[in-house]
Structure formats: C-alpha cells, structure tokens
C-alpha cells in the first residue's frame with residue numbers, strides 16, 4: 001500500500017488528501033499508508049463487515065498517527081445498495097478479488113460516488129490484475145481519468161495484446177520479514193517480494209496533468225554497456241527500449257530506473273532503440 005501510494009504522490013505531486021474512506025479496510029492497513037503519505041489527513045473511516053478486523057484495527061490504531069488514532073471504525077456490509085461516507089480519497093484494498101463480479105461493480109460505483117479520487121489495489125496476480133482492469137475500464141467509461149500507474153486513459157496495451165496472454169500489469173516491493181513474520185508464514189527467507197496491481201483514478205479535472213511520462217513495467221535488465229527497459233507509453237503502446245552508453249544522460253537515468261519508475265521518453269536520444277517485445281523473446285529471458 002505504501003509503495004502504491006508513493007507511486008501516486010510521485011506522479012501527482014499536487015494531490016492533497018484530508019479525508020479517506022477505506023472500503024473493506026479490515027484492520028486499516030491502507031489508512032496507515034495514506035496517513036504516512038498525506039500529512040493533511042485529518043479524517044479516516046474504515047468500513048468493513050468484520051467486527052473482529054475492526055476491533056483489532058482500532059486497537060492497533062491507538063499507536064498510529066493522529067488521523068489513524070482518531071479513525072471511525074464502521075461496520076458495513078457491502079451490498080449493491082451500500083452508501084459510503086464521503087471523503088477526499090476512497091481506497092479499495094485487497095477487496096475486489098474477494099467479491100462476485102456484480103458486487104465488484106457495485107463497490108466500485110459506491111466508492112466513486114463517495115470520493116472524487118479512488119485507489120484500487122489487488123494482489124499482483126492475473127486475477128488481481130483482472131479485477132483492477134475491470135474497475136479501471138468502468139471508471140474511464142464513466143469519464144474518469146487515470147492518474148497512476150498508467151500514463152493514459154485508453155485501453156491497457158497489455159490486456160489488448162494477443163501475444164501477452166501470459167502477462168499482466170503489476171509491480172513488486174521487497175518487504176523485510178521479521179522473525180515473527182517468518183514464523184507466522186512458515187518461511188525461511190528474510191524477505192518477501194510482494195506483487196501488487198493497482199489503479200488510481202479521479203473525476204477531479206484539477207488533478208489531470210497535461211502530459212504523463214511512461215512507466216517501467218518490470219525490473220530493468222542491465223547488461224554491459226546497456227540497460228533494457230520495458231515501458232508503457234502515453235501513446236498507448238508498450239515495448240522494450242534499449243538504452244546504451246552512447247547516450248550518456250539517458251544511460252545514467254536508465255541505470256537509476258526501477259520497476260515502477262517513470263521513464264521520461266524525452267531523455268532518450270538517437271541511441272535509444274525502441275523495439276517490440278515478442279512472447280518468444282520473453283520466453284528466452
């Protein structure tokens with residue numbers, strides 16, 4: 001959640017959030033992430049159907065920043081006619097994938113009615129991506145504008161390409177595991193790579209930027225003298241870019257790029273060779 005929110009604030013530095021409604025918020029993890037990122041946050045409502053989750057969240061929240069400690073923990077059974085509290089930002093975090101399709105749509109609509117800006121996040125699996133994509137399409141059809149991670153509002157080029165049937169848009173963050181974490185999960189590694197798919201959309205015209213940079217879609221591949229980036233572009237295309245040392249500025253920028261970074265196309269000069277990724281190439285990797 002923190003990484004998705006940080007991606008968003010990087011892309012939309014003008015975004016201010018004074019209130020949040022965390023839908024299917026459970027113990028309020030997303031509310032904590034929002035409180036960290038937005039110092040102006042004063043009001044938070046966590047709406048969830050589970051009294052146990054809400055009670056646990058309320059107990060943990062006592063140790064949180066002021067907006068979290070003062071949050072309202074509201075028992076809410078999400079149904080097709082649910083009306084949610086109004087807020088500057090609505091978050092639907094790791095929920096949609098648990099709901100049947102008609103309820104996914106109803107919750108997306110209820111969230112969009114409750115707030116002008118909506119962040120939806122799901123596990124970075126094909127199923128999670130499908131839920132995010134369905135909500136994204138629903139919102140853009142209703143005239144909403146995508147703020148992150150996509151650089152454009154048109155159809156997702158990954159979903160649209162036949163040779164990408166085994167691909168889906170997601171990002172990853174490496175999380176340290178404490179000893180307790182390892183024990184609870186039965187894992188031995190000291191970290192885990194959490195994959196997530198997300199979308200942030202708005203109906204607030206003031207948040208629409210004039211142009212949006214591309215987005216690096218997976219770990220950059222660094223070889224001697226070159227960096228290979230997979231980039232989703234503002235023109236609705238997606239493809240591989242190879243940046244060599246012959247373009248020193250672009251090369252330095254590419255070496256600093258990471259999965260999820262923005263990629264300023266204008267930084268590339270003539271030595272950057274955009275190519276298209278084929279599934280055959282992907283298999284060789």
Ligand SMILES: C[S@@+](CC[C@H](N)C(=O)[O-])C[C@H]1O[C@@H](n2cnc3c(N)ncnc32)[C@H](O)[C@@H]1O
Pocket residue numbers: 023024025026027028029030047048049050053076077078079092093094095098
């Ligand atoms: C996987 S948890 C995610 C919790 C939290 N959003 C997070 O990211 O940590 C899914 C949450 O959705 C809630 N939930 C699922 N279906 C619901 C429904 N129909 N009405 C209300 N809450 C629901 C569950 O109680 C649970 O807390």
